[in-house]
Amino acid sequence: MKKDHLTIDSLKFDFARIDELVRMWRESFEFGVGVADPHPIAEQSQYLITKLIPNNMVRIAMLDGKLVGFIAATRDSISQLYVRKGNHRCGVGTQLLDWAKAQSSGSLWLYTFARNAVARAFYEKHGFRIVARGFEPTWQLADLRYEWKAQRAAV
Structure with a gap:
């Protein structure tokens, strides 16, 4: 993949694009976690429209006009980061994560499911460390809280 064709942009309120985003989100979730999402589209x-967008900075990743990923983050946390199945290990997630780190207050936290080996490896590769283990009751799955802290430059 040529990264010069990958663009990170703010989400536009285009309902066709939002539907595409939700379908990609679900497919990526189901691929990573191995559980079908029971919620209706x-x-x-x-x-996404009433909770995620108003409470987070949301960015989408486009590759040659195709939606390939998205992130929803605050200055302190990442609520969602998903990359389209088939676009993993191509730099999409890294660019979205780098954007979130640049917007952050110097640290970020997030949760992922313990069974999502792809996400765990990705976050650990990018400097996140497990700080707590828990259980998500809605999904009935073990989850992990990860944290990242920016490295301070040597003075």
């Missing part, structure tokens, strides 16, 4: 779209 319309419900997840509504969650």
